[in-house]
Amino acid sequence: MPALAAGRRHSVLLRRDGSVLACGNGRAGECEVSSWSGITSVAAGNVHAARNTGRSHTVGLRADGTVVTTGWNGDGQTDVAAWDGITAIAAGWRTTLGLRENGTVVAAGRRIEGQCAVEEWREIVWIAAGDWHSVAAHADGTAVAAGNDLRGQCDVGEWNHLTAVAAGHLHTVGLQQDGTVVATGERRTGACDVAGWNGVVAITAGSRHTVALREDGTALAVGDNDFGQCNVHEWNGLTAIAAGSAHTIGLRGDGTVIATGCNADGQCEVATWNAHR
Numbered sequence: 001m002p003a004l005a006a007g008r009r010h011s012v013l014l015r016r017d018g019s020v021l022a023c024g025n026g027r028a029g030e031c032e033v034s035s036w037s038g039i040t041s042v043a044a045g046n047v048h049a050a051r052n053t054g055r056s057h058t059v060g061l062r063a064d065g066t067v068v069t070t071g072w073n074g075d076g077q078t079d080v081a082a083w084d085g086i087t088a089i090a091a092g093w094r095t096t097l098g099l100r101e102n103g104t105v106v107a108a109g110r111r112i113e114g115q116c117a118v119e120e121w122r123e124i125v126w127i128a129a130g131d132w133h134s135v136a137a138h139a140d141g142t143a144v145a146a147g148n149d150l151r152g153q154c155d156v157g158e159w160n161h162l163t164a165v166a167a168g169h170l171h172t173v174g175l176q177q178d179g180t181v182v183a184t185g186e187r188r189t190g191a192c193d194v195a196g197w198n199g200v201v202a203i204t205a206g207s208r209h210t211v212a213l214r215e216d217g218t219a220l221a222v223g224d225n226d227f228g229q230c231n232v233h234e235w236n237g238l239t240a241i242a243a244g245s246a247h248t249i250g251l252r253g254d255g256t257v258i259a260t261g262c263n264a265d266g267q268c269e270v271a272t273w274n275a276h277r
Contacts, residue, residue, distance in 0.1 A: 001016070001040075002014055002015060002016050002239070002240065002251055002255065002275035002276070003041060003042055003240055003251070004042075004240050004241065004242035004249050004250075004251050004257070005042040005043050005044035005058070005091075005242050006044055006046075006204075006206075006242040006243055006244030006245075006247060006248070006249050006267070007024075007030065007044030007045050007046050007056040007057075007058070007091070007244055007245070007267075008025075008045070008046055008055075008056045008244065008245040009024050009025035009056065009244075009245070009264070009265040009267050010022055010023065010024030010025055010026065010030050010031055010044060010056060010058070010244075010265070010267050011023055011024055011044070011242070011244065011247070011249050011259065011267045011268070011270060012033065012042045012044050012058055012242075013042075013251070013257060013270070013273050013275060014039055014040075014041065014042045014060075014275070015274075015275045015276070015277065016255070016275055016276050017277075018037055018038045018039050018040070018063070019036065019037055019039070020033040020034075020036045020039055020042060020060060021033070021034075021273055022058060023266055023267060023269050023270060024265045024266050024267035024269075025056075025265035025266070025267070027055070028055040028056060028057070028071045028072035029070050029071045029072075030044070030045070030055075030056045030057055030058045030070060030071030030072065031058070031070075032070045032071075033058060033060065033070060036060050036068060038062050038063045038064070039060040039061065039062060039063075039068075040061050040062065040063050041060070041061040041088065041089055042058065042059065042060050042061070042089075043058070043059040043060075043089045043090050043091035043096075043129075044056065044057075044058050044059070044091055044242075044244070045057040045058070045059075045071065045072070045077065045091040045092060045093060045094070045095075045096075046091070046092060046093060046129075046130075046131070046168075046169075046206070046207065046244060046245055055071070055072035055074070056071055056072055057069055057070065057071030057072050057073065057077055057078050057091060057096070058070050058071050058091070059078075059080070059089050059091045059096055060089075061086055061087075061088070061089045064084075065084050065085045065086050065087065065101070066083065066084055066086065067080040067081075067083045067086055067089060067096075067098060068080075069096065072094075074094060075094040075095075075109045075110040075111075076108055076109055077091075077094050077095055077096045077108055077109030077110070078096065078108070079108050080096055080098065080108050083098050083106055085100045085101045085102070086098040086099065086100060086101075086106075087099050087100065087101050088126070088127055089127075090127045090128050090129040090134075091129055092109075092115065092129030092130050092131060092132075092133075092134065092167065093110070093130075093131040093132070094109045094110035095107065095108070095109035095110055095115050095116060095129050095134065096108045096109055096129070097118065097127045097128075097129050097134055098127075099124055099125075099126075099127050099136075103122055103123045103124050103125070103139065104119075104121060104122060104124065105118040105119075105121045105124055105127060105134075105136060106118070107134065113132040113133070113147045113148040114133075114146050114147045114148070115129070115130075115132055115133050115134045115146060115147035115148070116134070116146075117146045117147070118134055118136070118146055121136055121144055122138075123138050123139045123140070124136045124137070124138060124139075124144075125137055125138065125139050126162075126163070126164050126165055127165075128165045128166050128167040128172075128205075129167055130147070130153065130167030130168055130169060130170075130171075130172065130205070131148075131168075131169045131170070131207070132147050132148035132150075133145055133146065133147030133148050133149070133153050133154055133167060133172070134146050134147055134167070135154075135156060135165045135166075135167045135172050136165065137162040137163070137164065137165050137174070138162075140160075141160050141161045141162045141163070141177065142159060142160050142162065143156035143157070143159045143162055143165060143174060144156070145172065150170060151170040151171070151185045151186040151187075152184050152185050153167070153168075153170050153171050153172045153184060153185035153186070154172070154184075155184045155185075156172060156174065156184060159174050159182055161176045161177045161178070162174045162175065162176060162177070163175050163176070163177055164202065164203055165203075166203045166204050166205035166210070166243075167205055168185070168191060168205035168206055168207055168208065168209075168210070168243075169186070169207040169208055170185050170186035170208075171183060171184065171185030171186050171187075171189075171191045171192055171205065171208075171210070172184050172185050172205070173192075173194065173203050173205050173210050174203075175200055175201075175202070175203045175212075178198075179198050179199045179200050179201065179215070180197060180198055180200065181194040181197045181200055181203060181210075181212060182194070183210065186208075189208040189209070189223050189224045190209075190222050190223045190224070191205070191206075191208050191209050191210045191222060191223030191224065192210070192222075193222045193223075194210060194212070194222060197212055197220055199214045199215045199216065200212040200213065200214055200215075200220070201213055201214065201215050202240065202241060204241050204242050204243040204248075205243055206223070206224075206229060206243035206244055206245055206246065206247075206248065207224075207244075207245040207246060208223050208224035208246075209221060209222065209223030209224050209225065209229050209230055209243060209246075209248070210222055210223050210243070211230075211232060211241050211243045211248050212241075213238055213239075213240065213241045213250075216236075217236050217237045217238045217239070217253070218233075218235060218236050218238065219232040219233070219235045219238055219241055219248075219250060220232070220233070221233070221248065224246070226246070227246045227247065227261045227262035228260050228261050229243070229244075229246050229247050229248050229260060229261030229262065230248070231260045231261075232248055232250065232260060235250050235258060237252045237253050237254070238250045238251065238252055238253075239251050239252065239253050244261070244262075244267060245262070246261050246262040247259060247260065247261030247262045247263065247267050247268055248260050248261050249268070249270060251275060254276075255274045255275040255276035255277070256273070256274055256275075257270040257271075257273040257274075257275070258270070
């Protein structure tokens, strides 16, 4: 199934045939995905907008449960060659997570803030990676988090009825079974202002903004809008969304891709993409 991923300065599209496209800043090799095939899911490492490294990584999940990566490996975040039995992936800043078919989680990359301390997690069905923290949803709908809790982004212990989670720079978002959304963490950016949302079927978190896909194919967004990354309210016919550090991309049902937000590195140059080709 076609899917999207967005990082600090690049965007990624998984096409229906299992091939992958990428655009944007590729100086660390994060856009070198043209040889990939048999991919079922993609993830892109994200970096807080204030950082100026310009380096990131891209992750792909193969149909056989193995994982392929490309890009920056400063903290070992692409050292995933030995992983197998993986059913889902997530990429953060200097971090990669993999969900195994038995409900456990593996991690590679930076460990200083504790974001890779996921060895004890069990019965996990969804994972997300932020800048300095990792989050997961259990099969029973509760959540667990590890890593930096500077703004309360790991305060998910009372959440329940979850079907998905997403992680940004200093905030965490959860999608509930009834289509409503909860959030915790840094509130000054507005990225946690999701209390009135409903009819949501998917969520994604950028560095300082949050985006939701509604069941009618429209999108919602809150948070930092300095680059227009939240200008998604006129989008329609969507089947997938992804939030990068300061840009947002959406996949339409006809296979085309749209983008808004920061395009300093060409990460929004997706007009020619089609997931069905």
